Amino acid sequence: MNIFILEDDHHQQQHLKTIVKKISQEISVNEFKINLFDSTDQLRLGLPIASKENIFILDLEINGIKTAGLEISKLIRQHDELASIIFITVHDEFVYTTYKYRVSALDFIAKDQGNIYEEMKKDLTHIQKEIQTASTEELFTYKSYYQEVHIPFRNICYFEANHTNTHSAIMYTTDNQEIQLNYNLRTLAKNERCFFRSHRSYLLNPQQVKGVDFLHHQAIFYNGLRCPVSRRHEKELFKLIRP
Template sequence: MLNVFILEDDLVQLQQMKNDVDKIGTDLGIEIESKTFSNISDLKNTLPKPSRSNIFILDLEINGIKNAGLELSKKIRAHDQLASLIFITIHDEFLYRTYKYRVSALDFIAKDYGNIYDELEKDIQQVHKQLQTNNTEKPFTYKDYSNTINVDFMNINYFESNSTNSHSSILNTVNNQQRQLNYNLRDIEKLDNRFFRAHRSYLVNLKQIDHVDPRKGIIYFYNGEECPVSKLHIRKLLGLIA
């Protein structure tokens, strides 16, 4: 299911965009839950958990403030590195500012464009297709005593050694949750070779890495988390994510 959050201070246009989004879901056979907001504070107070299923459709000018939506997008991106951002505006000159603010917008739609519906349909279809691609990843599977546990591979950021128990490790997810496994990092490497040993105490999911700072020796994940990478492994890691 896709979660779509629409911000527009013109109530007529807000309802029209909601109608468009709901119809797109029906036309494409995609389950969509759409929510509307006419002011920034309401949306800020209801930000969902980070997820690739989240789509934010933001009017850039809110209540006469030309860059209000863009400023909000920085807060959204800081909270949710996984979401897709779509900007709606009558001001074409704002296009370059999305790159200045570095919020990685999915699309930029001008209100005077002939058919906003077609543009939104294309964007929503793209997000859904990407989700389907990610869902083809085989889950990470391990045993918890007599139970077999499957974890969505794309929900894993990294594993870290457990400082209080050398025979276990901590799994860190994209939703900032943790769970203890009765496996050390070497055991996990044997279970699943898709993870990369970035540090003697860290095993990372390459597909969740946003970027690496070689000078600082830090890996940054899409959800804002970070972990160290040793100098010994930086060059190989950079080659794998290039």
């Protein structure tokens, strides 16, 4: 695990470091590295290569700026679609509901309620299991800027042709991200045989399809997303997803 802690209060920063080290020993994390930052500028310069093992623990308010943690988390998510983001701050239900889903944050831990250790242990245990699962499952690989990114096939809902650029496609994931790829549907369909061509403009993952809406000619995914299915492919898709 590569853990990045952003906290401008030195005492709180060291407290979080101690908690993370203790939990890492308890859940038997073989390799982990803790990186400490007290400003968003420092963290911005220290962003790592995208990885499932990257964990960002961010205080929302840094150096008096109440939204600093949110702003840097947006940059993190643009740079790294696989990382886990955990917010640490004082309890505020409105802030929780507003921020958590903007950047697909894993958790929002209130540091004024005395449960940081318990909540952090749940989160790191969950992440460790996800990493272990990812190491044994098939991955979809694509290039993002100058690096390769790996994402489990099970985390992909579908691909849509990019009508503004015929050489690219848009990938929709189970956590509602939209990622532009430098591949068109024809290339994806040729190289990735596990996906189903439901429509001339769509390529979907049958494993994530919950059902077929024959009335509206759509595939319904477990996370609530929908995408078109041509009439001549509906029955074939339905057979694929039946238990």
